[in-house]
Amino acid sequence: MPVFMDRTRLSPAHLPKRLLHREKEFSLLRKFLEAGVERGDDVFYSRVQVVGPVGAGKTTLCLMAGQEMQRKHRNLTHAYVNLRRFTSSKVSIYRYLVKSVAEEAYSVSLSAEELLENLLHFLKNTGQRLIITFDDADYHVSMSRGRETVVYDFTRLHEFSSVRPLNVLGVVFVSRESGYGGYLDRAETSSLGASVLRLEPYTREQLIDILADRVSEAFVRGAVPDNVVEYVADVVSKPPYSGDVRLALDLLLYAGNLAENDGRDVVKVDDVRYALSETISVSRAAEYADLPEKPKAVLLSIAKVLQRRDEQTAELKEIREMFSLFCESHGLSESGFDKALSYLAERGYVEKRGDKVGLVGVDARRLSLLLEQLLKR
Ligand SMILES: Nc1ncnc2c1ncn2[C@@H]1O[C@H](COP(=O)(O)OP(=O)(O)O)[C@@H](O)[C@H]1O
Ligand SMILES: [Mg+2]
Structure with a gap:
């Protein structure tokens, strides 16, 4: 049995049917x-x-x-x-x-x-x-x-x-x-x-209501037990997260993907724990989520090249090849690479040195995981 009914319902781009507690x-x-x-x-x-x-x-x-x-x-x-x-x-x-x-x-x-x-x-x-x-x-x-x-x-x-x-x-x-x-x-x-x-931060109880609502739209009935929703609400209602529903939804998406990859039809609390340990600091994660698609894809290509090479910077040529592969497999046009790269450099996501590019303030492994999640939906 699948875990998700419609995982796009967890995406920040999806407008929920209603805004509980607001x-x-x-x-x-x-x-x-x-x-x-x-x-x-x-x-x-x-x-x-x-x-x-x-x-x-x-x-x-x-x-x-x-x-x-x-x-x-x-x-x-x-x-x-x-x-x-x-x-x-x-x-x-x-x-x-x-x-x-x-x-x-x-x-x-x-x-x-x-x-x-x-x-x-x-x-x-x-x-x-x-x-x-x-x-x-x-x-x-x-x-x-x-x-x-x-x-x-x-x-x-x-x-x-x-x-x-x-x-x-x-x-x-x-x-x-x-x-x-x-x-x-x-x-x-x-x-x-x-x-x-x-807008005051949501409390734990409010988060439970909100998440239960979103879970019912996104997951197959029964795939996310109450204790999983409660655990997410617990974590997210405490500092440093201050009621961030976006993080909560990201964690649920990630946990759901883990369950699915394991061939399970129920999400476990431990999936959430794992997702949490892999999640980049909240504020940065939200920034990455807000990037347009092409810059996201270019950033993912850089992260992938850096993971493969384990060097400080990646060669433009290699990044471009990775980007082409990605676009091909995701049905995106390959145009806009240079523009997307400048976009990232201007905003401090990457550093350009001649024909080499480095990441700023994040490791390639976690960034690829995050971006792959974000680009999936
Ligand atoms: N009360 C709510 N009910 C349902 N979903 C909510 C609620 N509050 C926030 N969300 C969801 O949480 C995510 C983050 O909300 P968003 O409006 O982007 O927050 P902000 O702009 O304050 O960072 C979105 O996916 C949004 O749909
Ligand atoms: Mg916002």
């Missing part, structure tokens, strides 16, 4: 956003901060609230921008935003400011209204070090554009801490607004 937060976020839709003048827009630790459901909460607003209101779009996917350059972020909302308002030759202004004109002229979520905004702010940030622009839209009505109705900034690591100045902090939604 009902209050959900309705509060909706209320904040509704205030922007029902505004009294043509300048007001809602600014909301969603703050909470890794795996507290921040991203999911915003995506679900955005979807609901879209469903409920005509001519309203929710745009989701994960700032961790970009370098700190505003222009690349706005290109992405404008392209995804208003292809007509986009052109490569435009500066960040021009793109923003074009977007606002587009919204005004078409009557389209927009709610935007900027996820991992603290990451962006800390990378920007003194340069103007997206947070700066989007807390002050009404000041530096004269386009009216301003058809951006709401902006949600997601971060791990409300202080942004001290990188924001006082004015920015105050214009971020008083609407702060704090």
Whole structure:
């Protein structure tokens, strides 16, 4: 008997049917956003901060609230921008935003400011209204070090554009801490607004409910006994993990794969223990999970070459061959290798030295295990 019914249900990309134990937060976020839709003048827009630790459901909460607003209101779009996917350059972020909302308002030759202004004109002229979520905004702010940030622009839209009505109705900034690591100045902090939604870490009991719910979607009935779910909840509710549901789901996926590889139809507590011992520190694991597919594949290729060779760095030529093999076996196109490699180097995942590449801050064995898991779903 198989263990999984549908393992993709454990992936962070999968939106669960419901967000247990976040009902209050959900309705509060909706209320904040509704205030922007029902505004009294043509300048007001809602600014909301969603703050909470890794795996507290921040991203999911915003995506679900955005979807609901879209469903409920005509001519309203929710745009989701994960700032961790970009370098700190505003222009690349706005290109992405404008392209995804208003292809007509986009052109490569435009500066960040021009793109923003074009977007606002587009919204005004078409009557389209927009709610935007900027996820991992603290990451962006800390990378920007003194340069103007997206947070700066989007807390002050009404000041530096004269386009009216301003058809951006709401902006949600997601971060791990409300202080942004001290990188924001006082004015920015105050214009971020008083609407702060704090997601407290899930407790053990809440985690058990949430995981049982997800397990019933992903696994065959009976494949994950209660004591396994309880063990995962136990581990994850304690420091250093602080209720990280993503880690919990990763552990369950990993444990399920172990059971499957052994030909068992029931997951054991010891599978979870094994999975835990093989898991990279939480915060890094979440970062790897957020990488786009091609960089993930290139990183996996590097890790595999390094495991085979056991040297400090791997030769580009060999990495490229490994990458081709991987793409072939996974039905991916082989394009984009160089771009993906620069992506990784710019963000500090790898170090390039001439035609050699090294890993930063992680061993090849664990990284390959993690990436193989991530690329499977
Ligand atoms: N209350 C919940 N019910 C079901 N799944 C949840 C819940 N909270 C978080 N998750 C799941 O946990 C994972 C991490 O959530 P995410 O929204 O990415 O957290 P964050 O953005 O705070 O790091 C996702 O797969 C999400 O579906
Ligand atoms: Mg998130």
